[in-house]
Amino acid sequence: MTFKAQLFAIAGMMGLFLGLVRGQPVLSLLSLSSLLWLLSEWILFSWHVRFQFPKAKLHRLVNGELDANRSLWAERVIEVRVQLANELLLHGCTLDVEDVIPENLELIAFSPNTPTPDVLIGTNVETQKSKGRGPESSSWLVRGVQRFMNYRDDCPANEVRLGLGSQPTEWGYTARVRAAGNVVFPGFRVMIQSTHQLFRMERFVKVEQSFRALPTFVDAGEYRSLTKKSNVIPRHGIHRLLRSGMGSELLELKEYAVGDPFKSIAWKVSAKRDQWMTRQYESEVPARVQLIVDGSSTSRVGGFGFRLLDQMTFVAASVARMATNAGDPVGGVLMDERGIRRIPPMSGEKGFQLLLRSLGDFSVNPCPPPSPYQPRMLDAAWALLNQRYPELLDLKVNHFPFSIFPLTPGARTRRRQRFLVAGALAEIDALSVREHAALIHDETAFARRLQDLLNNSGIPWIAPIILLSDRRDREPIERMANLGKCILSAVGHARDNEVIVVMSDLLNCVGILEFVLPAVKLAIAKHHRVSFVCPTSTFLRPSRGIAVDFSRENSAEELLLIAEQARLRIQAEQLQRELHWCGASLSLSGEKNAIHLIMSELDAVKSGQGRLQGNLR
Amino acid sequence: MSDRSGETSRSPLTGSLNSNASQRRTIRSVGAGLQLLAIALCMEMLLGISTGLGLPLRLFLLSLIAFCIVMRLGWLALVALQVCLIAIEPRQVELSPYPVGFFYVLVASAVIVAAMKAPETHRFVTDYVVSLFSSDAKELEPNRKFRFAVMRLSYYALQLMLTIVVAGFLLNRLPIGLQAESWLEWSRQNGQAVWPGALLIVLLIAVLVLVRENAWRQILPSQASLYLRSVQLIANYRDLFGFERHRLRRLKKAQFLGVAKTPPPVQRPKLRRSSRNDDTIKKGLK
Numbered sequence: 001m002t003f004k005a006q007l008f009a010i011a012g013m014m015g016l017f018l019g020l021v022r023g024q025p026v027l028s029l030l031s032l033s034s035l036l037w038l039l040s041e042w043i044l045f046s047w048h049v050r051f052q053f054p055k056a057k058l059h060r061l062v063n064g065e066l067d068a069n070r071s072l073w074a075e076r077v078i079e080v081r082v083q084l085a086n087e088l089l090l091h092g093c094t095l096d097v098e099d100v101i102p103e104n105l106e107l108i109a110f111s112p113n114t115p116t117p118d119v120l121i122g123t124n125v126e127t128q129k130s131k132g133r134g135p136e137s138s139s140w141l142v143r144g145v146q147r148f149m150n151y152r153d154d155c156p157a158n159e160v161r162l163g164l165g166s167q168p169t170e171w172g173y174t175a176r177v178r179a180a181g182n183v184v185f186p187g188f189r190v191m192i193q194s195t196h197q198l199f200r201m202e203r204f205v206k207v208e209q210s211f212r213a214l215p216t217f218v219d220a221g222e223y224r225s226l227t228k229k230s231n232v233i234p235r236h237g238i239h240r241l242l243r244s245g246m247g248s249e250l251l252e253l254k255e256y257a258v259g260d261p262f263k264s265i266a267w268k269v270s271a272k273r274d275q276w277m278t279r280q281y282e283s284e285v286p287a288r289v290q291l292i293v294d295g296s297s298t299s300r301v302g303g304f305g306f307r308l309l310d311q312m313t314f315v316a317a318s319v320a321r322m323a324t325n326a327g328d329p330v331g332g333v334l335m336d337e338r339g340i341r342r343i344p345p346m347s348g349e350k351g352f353q354l355l356l357r358s359l360g361d362f363s364v365n366p367c368p369p370p371s372p373y374q375p376r377m378l379d380a381a382w383a384l385l386n387q388r389y390p391e392l393l394d395l396k397v398n399h400f401p402f403s404i405f406p407l408t409p410g411a412r413t414r415r416r417q418r419f420l421v422a423g424a425l426a427e428i429d430a431l432s433v434r435e436h437a438a439l440i441h442d443e444t445a446f447a448r449r450l451q452d453l454l455n456n457s458g459i460p461w462i463a464p465i466i467l468l469s470d471r472r473d474r475e476p477i478e479r480m481a482n483l484g485k486c487i488l489s490a491v492g493h494a495r496d497n498e499v500i501v502v503m504s505d506l507l508n509c510v511g512i513l514e515f516v517l518p519a520v521k522l523a524i525a526k527h528h529r530v531s532f533v534c535p536t537s538t539f540l541r542p543s544r545g546i547a548v549d550f551s552r553e554n555s556a557e558e559l560l561l562i563a564e565q566a567r568l569r570i571q572a573e574q575l576q577r578e579l580h581w582c583g584a585s586l587s588l589s590g591e592k593n594a595i596h597l598i599m600s601e602l603d604a605v606k607s608g609q610g611r612l613q614g615n616l617r
Numbered sequence: 618m619s620d621r622s623g624e625t626s627r628s629p630l631t632g633s634l635n636s637n638a639s640q641r642r643t644i645r646s647v648g649a650g651l652q653l654l655a656i657a658l659c660m661e662m663l664l665g666i667s668t669g670l671g672l673p674l675r676l677f678l679l680s681l682i683a684f685c686i687v688m689r690l691g692w693l694a695l696v697a698l699q700v701c702l703i704a705i706e707p708r709q710v711e712l713s714p715y716p717v718g719f720f721y722v723l724v725a726s727a728v729i730v731a732a733m734k735a736p737e738t739h740r741f742v743t744d745y746v747v748s749l750f751s752s753d754a755k756e757l758e759p760n761r762k763f764r765f766a767v768m769r770l771s772y773y774a775l776q777l778m779l780t781i782v783v784a785g786f787l788l789n790r791l792p793i794g795l796q797a798e799s800w801l802e803w804s805r806q807n808g809q810a811v812w813p814g815a816l817l818i819v820l821l822i823a824v825l826v827l828v829r830e831n832a833w834r835q836i837l838p839s840q841a842s843l844y845l846r847s848v849q850l851i852a853n854y855r856d857l858f859g860f861e862r863h864r865l866r867r868l869k870k871a872q873f874l875g876v877a878k879t880p881p882p883v884q885r886p887k888l889r890r891s892s893r894n895d896d897t898i899k900k901g902l903k
Contacts, residue, residue: 018699030698033784046835427843436846
């Protein structure tokens with residue numbers, strides 16, 4: 001029963017009382033008939049809830065597939081279609097269906113191929129704006145008039161309203177995957193309400209579909225210089241592989257055979273010998289690449305698509321794609337607080353897919369580091385529970401002890417929310433009554449449960465799930481020590497002349513690089529090449545060109561960016577100095593320059609060139 | 618602004634509203650005015666039944682009800698009509714409503730329902746009128762829409778009539794007003810309990826049982842579990858609160874004394890630096 005219905009019932013009862021007391025028959029009749037009409041509406045609503053609502057069977061097709069064991073790609077658009085499989089007889093009630101979209105998806109628009117639903121009456125299927133959502137620019141009076149005049153606002157594309165005579169219908173929308181990881185469609189938030197909005201019931205229909213989101217990659221284009229800079233003789237111990245292949249050095253001339261590429265025909269020699277001759281080139285020695293990805297908690301802070309880890313997986317996937325195309329095997333070492341996972345080097349499409357799947361699984365956020373309780377956590381959990389567990393916040397079933405204190409309305413509301421959320425959490429996690437009581441009084445335990453709830457629901461590591469101050473490293477020494485172990489592990493598993501790519505947030509750890517540098521020196525001593533890719537929080541390279549333009553008025557965001565870039569530049573110079581001393585190369589920010597740097601290192605390994613000491617991109 | 622029905626779609630080149638959308642908007646504006654006018658006439662007719670209501674009060678009530686319709690406040694419309702009735706209706710000993718009273722209540726109830734459903738009614742009328750004159754293939758189903766509209770209107774009319782008839786029957790049958798005396802006499806003469814008190818109590822209990830049973834059957838297993846859990850929590854809340862307070866105090870004390878276990882710190886390795894100084898490194902960088 002909504003507040004509107006309660007007011008209606010109170011008005012009816014008061015009118016009936018006054019009518020009987022004062023002896024006014026029409027007033028009594030009007031009030032009593034209003035009450036009976038309300039009763040008939042309730043009976044009709046109950047019938048819908050009891051017999052029609054359970055018939056609603058909803059299915060979701062993602063890119064035309066019902067099967068959830070498929071993969072999606074980050075930063076690509078997917079098409080989602082929702083089908084209502086059963087015929088519902090909604091007479092005097094409407095059914096609002098919202099396909100709850102995970103945080104890793106960005107809603108774009110309606111699906112272009114969505115047919116017009118079977119509209120039997122004007123209000124049969126219509127988009128609607130949820131209460132309390134979206135920007136509310138106009139006053140309540142203007143909104144009321146607009147609603148009366150039916151000026152519809154922009155509405156989320158994943159919501160529809162079904163009314164009288166709704167047939168099995170279908171609607172859809174498009175969305176973009178923000179980042180690698182997983183995309184879990186939890187289900188549908190369904191609200192059935194009488195057309196007069198007197199009675200309402202909300203449920204969450206769980207139709208869970210989980211997809212793995214693979215990291216995106218790009219072809220970084222040509223990274224080699226167009227002019228040959230120097231003739232480099234391979235170092236001692238480096239030998240060319242004398243086998244025909246797709247290299248650049250000439251191996252031999254042979255007679256033309258059907259299928260040989262025309263561009264390899266040696267025209268002069270063919271003319272001299274009066275016979276078609278083709279050139280054969282040397283095979284390039286396959287060089288292995290080992291990608292070390294540091295997925296520590298600092299790299300996971302931020303919205304999906306804006307994490308440092310997303311930059312790393314982008315670079316890793318792009319490097320893997322280009323190396324695989326060149327026939328080079330690619331392996332990886334994935335490191336975070338949970339431990340170290342090694343992916344064996346593999347070449348070919350199968351190896352590339354394995355690496356992508358591993359990176360996708362690795363991008364899923366684990367349990368966040370514990371944070372102290374803050375009221376915004378409760379707000380976020382309240383909103384989430386309202387969306388996904390509305391039935392558990394019902395005051396009819398979620399009781400809590402009465403107390404006079406606190407007296408202020410705001411504090412009383414907070415207390416009520418906390419008790420309701422604690423009850424819902426206890427039910428979701430199947431806690432005992434004592435643990436339930438502990439949730440109410442122990443802020444640490446409550447914050448931990450809230451964090452788990454938000455994290456398991458796919459909320460990214462942003463405030464309030466994690467404090468913004470937690471962006472700084474909590475255990476930098478431990479992280480650097482683990483990174484050193486990873487490099488040693490990669491060196492231990494490496495053969496001759498490999499490229500070890502370390503992707504980690506090192507800018508804040510310049511002072512404690514001594515945990516990493518011995519491992520780097522060992523790798524270089526074993527004729528490997530070590531490249532560091534250090535993503536930046538601004539997604540930009542901290543170049544010297546960015547400065548304050550005093551000739552015009554700078555916005556606060558611009559000044560903040562300039563200040564952040566200046567800070568990063570100082571740290572980058574220190575980091576570069578340390579790595580240069582060891583002979584490792586460094587690229588800042590996860591962009592094409594980083595991919596070019598790694599591919600250049602790979603080419604250098606193949607050609608047996610001397611190391612590009614301290615290369616900076 | 619995109620809309621699935623193409624209602625407010627704009628031309629991609631000029632940005633102007635499509636003809637269908639502008640036509641719909643025009644009809645909507647005119648229709649809204651006509652709807653308000655029709656309801657105002659109904660209300661004027663309702664208020665005009667009584668002659669004792671002054672013009673200012675009548676205007677105030679009219680504007681209040683128009684406001685209720687626009688803002689979709691059916692309960693406020695009911696209150697306004699009740700206030701009007703309290704002011705204009707003469708007191709009577711007999712509570713049986715006369716036929717004019719029935720008509721009044723029917724129109725008043727229709728106005729209240731219309732106030733609750735004004736946007737939907739308005740939208741339907743607009744869509745129907747537009748579909749009559751539209752050349753769009755999607756909207757060539759006016760007969761079908763009209764059939765559903767008639768069905769819906771018949772349903773609302775039937776529901777209202779039924780509730781008013783039942784209410785009138787109850788007011789006639791229940792021992793209120795003059796009938797109370799006759800029922801009392803009948804009960805005294807036959808040595809029975811005061812009718813229909815006993816029957817009403819039984820009916821009330823039966824209705825309550827039905828309502829509660831219906832409510833219980835509607836809840837989900839998780840809700841039932843939560844209900845039992847919360848009832849148990851409330852029953853033992855004082856004890857649990859005491860346990861928890863004690864545990865937290867002990868924990869705080871342990872943290873204060875430093876008894877809580879902390880992981881050992883990681884040892885820093887001793888790194889042998891190169892003999893080159895920083896100037897050489899800077900030179901190398903250049």
